[in-house]
Amino acid sequence: MPRSERSVRVAVDAMGGDYGPEPIIEGCIQALDERNFDLILVGDRDAILSYLPEYYLERVQIVESSDVIDMHDQATNALRRKDSSIYKAVELVREGEADAVVSAGHSGATMTLATLRIGRLPHISKPALATLMPNINNAKTLVLDVGAVVDCKARNLYEFGAMGEVYAQEVMGLASPRVGLLANGEEASKGNELTKEAFPLLQKIPGFKGNVEGRDIFNGSVDVVVTDGFTGNILLKTSEGVADAIFTMMRQEIRKSLPAKIGALLMKKKVFARLKKQVDYAEYGGAPLLGIDGCAIVSHGSSNAKAIKNAIFQAINFSRSDVNRKIEELLVRNNGQKS
Amino acid sequence: MPRSERSVRVAVDAMGGDYGPEPIIEGCIQALDERNFDLILVGDRDAILSYLPEYYLERVQIVESSDVIDMHDQATNALRRKDSSIYKAVELVREGEADAVVSAGHSGATMTLATLRIGRLPHISKPALATLMPNINNAKTLVLDVGAVVDCKARNLYEFGAMGEVYAQEVMGLASPRVGLLANGEEASKGNELTKEAFPLLQKIPGFKGNVEGRDIFNGSVDVVVTDGFTGNILLKTSEGVADAIFTMMRQEIRKSLPAKIGALLMKKKVFARLKKQVDYAEYGGAPLLGIDGCAIVSHGSSNAKAIKNAIFQAINFSRSDVNRKIEELLVRNNGQKS
Numbered sequence: 309m310p311r312s313e314r315s316v317r318v319a320v321d322a323m324g325g326d327y328g329p330e331p332i333i334e335g336c337i338q339a340l341d342e343r344n345f346d347l348i349l350v351g352d353r354d355a356i357l358s359y360l361p362e363y364y365l366e367r368v369q370i371v372e373s374s375d376v377i378d379m380h381d382q383a384t385n386a387l388r389r390k391d392s393s394i395y396k397a398v399e400l401v402r403e404g405e406a407d408a409v410v411s412a413g414h415s416g417a418t419m420t421l422a423t424l425r426i427g428r429l430p431h432i433s434k435p436a437l438a439t440l441m442p443n444i445n446n447a448k449t450l451v452l453d454v455g456a457v458v459d460c461k462a463r464n465l466y467e468f469g470a471m472g473e474v475y476a477q478e479v480m481g482l483a484s485p486r487v488g489l490l491a492n493g494e495e496a497s498k499g500n501e502l503t504k505e506a507f508p509l510l511q512k513i514p515g516f517k518g519n520v521e522g523r524d525i526f527n528g529s530v531d532v533v534v535t536d537g538f539t540g541n542i543l544l545k546t547s548e549g550v551a552d553a554i555f556t557m558m559r560q561e562i563r564k565s566l567p568a569k570i571g572a573l574l575m576k577k578k579v580f581a582r583l584k585k586q587v588d589y590a591e592y593g594g595a596p597l598l599g600i601d602g603c604a605i606v607s608h609g610s611s612n613a614k615a616i617k618n619a620i621f622q623a624i625n626f627s628r629s630d631v632n633r634k635i636e637e638l639l640v641r642n643n644g645q646k647s
Numbered sequence: 648m649p650r651s652e653r654s655v656r657v658a659v660d661a662m663g664g665d666y667g668p669e670p671i672i673e674g675c676i677q678a679l680d681e682r683n684f685d686l687i688l689v690g691d692r693d694a695i696l697s698y699l700p701e702y703y704l705e706r707v708q709i710v711e712s713s714d715v716i717d718m719h720d721q722a723t724n725a726l727r728r729k730d731s732s733i734y735k736a737v738e739l740v741r742e743g744e745a746d747a748v749v750s751a752g753h754s755g756a757t758m759t760l761a762t763l764r765i766g767r768l769p770h771i772s773k774p775a776l777a778t779l780m781p782n783i784n785n786a787k788t789l790v791l792d793v794g795a796v797v798d799c800k801a802r803n804l805y806e807f808g809a810m811g812e813v814y815a816q817e818v819m820g821l822a823s824p825r826v827g828l829l830a831n832g833e834e835a836s837k838g839n840e841l842t843k844e845a846f847p848l849l850q851k852i853p854g855f856k857g858n859v860e861g862r863d864i865f866n867g868s869v870d871v872v873v874t875d876g877f878t879g880n881i882l883l884k885t886s887e888g889v890a891d892a893i894f895t896m897m898r899q900e901i902r903k904s905l906p907a908k909i910g911a912l913l914m915k916k917k918v919f920a921r922l923k924k925q926v927d928y929a930e931y932g933g934a935p936l937l938g939i940d941g942c943a944i945v946s947h948g949s950s951n952a953k954a955i956k957n958a959i960f961q962a963i964n965f966s967r968s969d970v971n972r973k974i975e976e977l978l979v980r981n982n983g984q985k986s
Contacts, residue, residue: 458838500797521888546862546886547885571913572910579907
């Protein structure tokens with residue numbers, strides 16, 4: 309049966325996340341109501357059953373686990389904690405019992421386990437965490453890496469570019485995605501030692517458009533932005549910080565004036581609600597870890613039900629696509645080998 | 648006569664900037680109207696005189712120059728272009744005829760000339776460009792470096808921290824500035840190879856609080872944020888990009904609805920105008936190049952008159968302070984030498 313026809317099996321870590329199982333299971337229920345897929349919930353059976361209405365039980369498989377890796381644990385311990393919900397959820401993908409894993413738990417643990425237990429694609433040296441950011445064209449820009457590989461080599465950036473281009477084609481549905489390398493200026497001569505070394509490697513990628521700047525993430529001039537995991541993490545948190553600060557400053561000013569309060573009320577539903585939707589990470593779900601031989605979606609620790617639902621949809625779309633095979637094909641083609 | 652008593656002499660590159668001499672000279676006039684200082688305008692005499700009312704002539708010295716380094720020129724050529732306005736303006740500081748230079752021209756050329764012709768402070772290996780960013784406490788966060796040193800060593804980050812702390816004390820007037828090192832997480836164990844090596848060095852700086860994240864620039868949790876020039880440049884342009892995108896999206900949504908249009912009108916003066924003021928770089932003037940044996944303020948190429956006026960005020964405040972001597976004192980003290 310072709311991959312797109314059979315039902316995708318998604319393993320969800322029911323115990324990970326800052327708010328416990330409730331928003332996660334609520335998100336799973338919303339996903340089950342909207343899409344057709346097989347759900348495997350991994351965690352404490354009693355906790356899961358207390359939030360899951362009986363009605364859904366026949367569509368859900370529960371895999372019991374007794375341990376949870378929390379935010380204060382070291383990611384390096386994850387490999388030894390074999391009874392943890394995230395370990396067992398990843399193991400289901402490794403053993404072919406699930407197509408994808410979704411977790412809002414310890415992101416370092418999820419990435420470590422997915423990389424080491426599911427394994428990397430043959431031509432990928434290090435997987436990358438990819439996230440979607442909103443742009444003014446009412447579309448999304450894919451940014452990678454945002455935290456998986458803090459100290460990158462040029463080869464890593466090249467692979468990130470290849471993975472980003474293929475993900476944009478196969479999962480985001482863009483025919484000819486434009487790929488940019490994040491630097492301190494648009495000219496080819498700009499960049500640090502790392503990006504200058506990566507630039508000629510990235511020129512092997514069909515959609516590579518050269519260097520881009522921070523503002524290009526949001527103005528829609530490219531579809532994929534490649535950067536190292538240190539810079540990517542900082543730009544992600546800087547963006548969240550700027551958006552939060554603008555909305556906080558706006559609230560501070562609105563509070564000071566009655567006309568402004570009335571004005572804000574008039575704008576609330578039409579403008580602020582839509583704007584919030586555009587900048588709300590819950591709309592995007594989670595970040596796929598690209599470069600592993602399977603599918604892992606890393607969700608924000610503070611994910612609400614909607615974020616979990618959208619992360620599951622990402623897992624379904626990813627698993628129905630040919631993204632991993634096409635990544636390998638591009639890398640093999642670029643290496644000058646026959647595929 | 649103590650430094651703070653005599654009039655500060657500011658050399659302004661009248662020819663640099665995207666819009667030619669007009670906004671620059673208009674900014675100088677505004678500054679002359681508000682503060683007492685000696686102005687030296689460097690550039691084409693006829694162009695300067697066409698924008699400068701006679702009334703100001705007796706307070707202004709004009710130094711003629713015949714060449715302008717434009718945005719498309721290489722910074723490395725700046726040293727040979729001895730008739731350029733920026734070369735001559737920097738030279739006035741080198742020769743002790745001015746205390747400070749302000750330029751909205753080619754920033755690479757300004758930094759190169761200021762570093763090589765004015766010279767570095769004895770204990771600084773590389774100067775850093777420092778910029779102010781708004782935070783939600785209605786205060787400003789100093790971020791450095793934002794583009795002078797693209798490939799940093801740990802020693803550079805340490806010096807940036809020392810310079811940032813002293814600038815915050817001496818020029819921004821903060822008694823005990825809090826200094827953070829930008830990383831991909833707050834824990835001391837986070838960071839890339841560079842920041843991990845810089846962390847123990849930065850612990851010698853009195854106000855050092857450890858690692859901070861991108862969002863901490865805007866939430867007021869620290870006063871000074873230290874980073875390398877590559878990351879700093881990207882975070883600066885990312886921040887501008889996010890702010891622009893939010894305002895663009897807001898305008899797009901407002902246009903679609905009549906109540907929202909009325910609401911926006913009611914909010915315009917009170918909220919948007921104040922918000923714009925908080926995020927408008929023109930309010931901040933320019934970026935001081937810290938670590939040179941003098942004062943150079945690097946202004947945005949698209950500076951309007953207000954930005955130039957504020958850059959001149961920065962130059963005056965910097966020159967009246969003891970910031971350079973105190974930077975040296977801190978570094979010498981940390982080196983365990985007698986000052």
